[in-house]
Each structure stands twice: as structure tokens, then as C-alpha cells.
Amino acid sequence: MTANTQDLRNTLEAQNFQDEQILNKENRKTLHKMMKYVRTFPLKSIEIEQIRRDLTGMAIEAQQRGTSLQAMLGENPRKFCDEIIYSIGGIKAPGGRKLLHIAGCYYQIIGVIAIVDGLIAFFTDLIVAAGDFLNTGNTSLYLAGLLTSLWTLAIGIFQYIAGKKAYQYAKDITKAKLALRWGVSVLAFDFIYIILELIKMFDTSSLPLGLILFSGMLSILFLIFPILYVVGAYRNRPHSGTP
Known part of the structure; x- marks a missing residue:
């Protein structure tokens, strides 16, 4: 991992941690479950943080609408994770x-x-x-x-x-x-x-x-x-x- 990539990952990680503090208990729990699933795939650390960034943004948007991340997805969270993992990392189900x-x-x-x-x-x-x-x-x-x-x-x-x-x-x-x-x-x-x-x-x-x-x-x-x-x-x- 290059220095620029490392810095970008650290920046994303810090932003993600800060944004997660905005989430209520339900959305944070859903996000953590989804990220636990995401981390089981052979992705690079920066890709994991990018996915975390996208999911955190969706959770914040759902919360602003007065709903939950689970309801906003409209499908099984793991199925949604499979799709986003494939779009970012090009990885299908193992x-x-x-x-x-x-x-x-x-x-x-x-x-x-x-x-x-x-x-x-x-x-x-x-x-x-x-x-x-x-x-x-x-x-x-x-x-x-x-x-x-x-x-x-x-x-x-x-x-x-x-x-x-x-x-x-x-x-x-x-x-x-x-x-x-x-x-x-x-x-x-x-x-x-x-x-x-x-x-x-x-x-x-x-x-x-x-x-x-x-x-x-x-x-x-x-x-x-x-x-x-x-x-x-x-x-x-x-x-x-x-x-």
C-alpha cells in the first residue's frame, strides 16, 4: 500500500467513525452487522472503508428521512452488500x-x-x-x-x-x-x-x-x-x- 493510499484510507476511516456517531442505535447496529459481513470478503482495506462510507451515508440519509437503513434498503442487507461488494471490488460470492x-x-x-x-x-x-x-x-x-x-x-x-x-x-x-x-x-x-x-x-x-x-x-x-x-x-x- 502506497503512502497516498494509506493516507486516503486513514482519512476515510476517520470520517466514517465521525459520521457513525450521528446514527441512532438501530441504524448503527444494522451498519455494524453489514460491515462485519463485508469484512469477511477478500477486499483491500481502502475498499472496505469506501463501502463503509457509502453505507454510512445511506444510513444518515435514511435517518434524516425518519426511517431506518434496513427499511431504506428494501431488501436483505447481505444481498445488498453482495451487490455493492461486486461493484467496488469486483468480487462475487465465494x-x-x-x-x-x-x-x-x-x-x-x-x-x-x-x-x-x-x-x-x-x-x-x-x-x-x-x-x-x-x-x-x-x-x-x-x-x-x-x-x-x-x-x-x-x-x-x-x-x-x-x-x-x-x-x-x-x-x-x-x-x-x-x-x-x-x-x-x-x-x-x-x-x-x-x-x-x-x-x-x-x-x-x-x-x-x-x-x-x-x-x-x-x-x-x-x-x-x-x-x-x-x-x-x-x-x-x-x-x-x-x-
Whole structure:
């Protein structure tokens, strides 16, 4: 950053701070939320101050008209920020959002499938176990099935929540760290699950080797979705705020 650019940024920052003191509590709160969102984009510091200048001016104008900045915008503040960011910095919504949307859709779908499958299996085993108990007084044969059904249900709930979080955090870059934690958790879970399934397949001598290898390769391909989750969250990281 050149000395002239640094001076201009400092001047804008001082003007913005001074003008913000004019704003009432509601408009100042809206402005701060919008600027918090703006700072998550990889913009230069002077561009951030220019955007802040424009938004502050709009907030002052809205206040003079006896209305709020939120009402004056007439649309979602973040959507308006996306437009002004693109007009000043030439930056569109980060690619990480698209990756998180893909991962989110995938995990919500397979999560619902697993939940439905787990519920059906659980109630089926429960009915059979109840009938067996009435006839023989023994339910031990169905306990393993019930536990497996509950495990499937738990996996489905975890995957569905992970998918919802991915979709939710894709729209809010300030939640990038939380999204990354979920992505790493999903990746670790899927990796361990696939390894265990591969070990189980190799222990099954009745299956042809070709089928085992094909199933293993197919399972590994599914790691692309948790990887998309992690990469998407990583690319949505907040702007560091450095000049």
C-alpha cells in the first residue's frame, strides 16, 4: 500500500467513525452487522472503508428521512452488500458457498434416507421382538438388530444435521470456522466408516476379490463429498483485515 493510499484510507476511516456517531442505535447496529459481513470478503482495506462510507451515508440519509437503513434498503442487507461488494471490488460470492451447498444437499439427502431406513428397521425389529417375547419370552435374538437400527438412525441424524449446517453456514461467511469443524468431523467419520467397511469386506472370504476391490474403490469415491465440505468451509474463511 502506497503512502497516498494509506493516507486516503486513514482519512476515510476517520470520517466514517465521525459520521457513525450521528446514527441512532438501530441504524448503527444494522451498519455494524453489514460491515462485519463485508469484512469477511477478500477486499483491500481502502475498499472496505469506501463501502463503509457509502453505507454510512445511506444510513444518515435514511435517518434524516425518519426511517431506518434496513427499511431504506428494501431488501436483505447481505444481498445488498453482495451487490455493492461486486461493484467496488469486483468480487462475487465465494466459491466455497457452492461447495458447501453441494455437500449440504448430499448429506441432507443421505441423512433422510438413513433416518427413514433406521426407523423402518427399528420398528420392524421391535414388532418382531415383541411377538417373539409373547410366544417364547426371549428377545435376545433381536437385540443386535435393534442396536443396528438405532446406529443407522444416529448416523442419519448426524448426516442430516451436518448437511443443514453446511447449507446454513454457506450463507454466512462469519461461520466459516464452525463449518470447517463440521466438515472435518464429517470427513473423519466417513473415513473411519469406510475403513471399517473395507476391513469387513476383506474378512468376508465368500465375496469375489474383484467385487471387494470395486466396492472399495466406490466407497473411497464417496469421500469427495466430505472433502468438498472441508474445502468449501476453508474457502469461506473470513478476511484477515490486513491492508
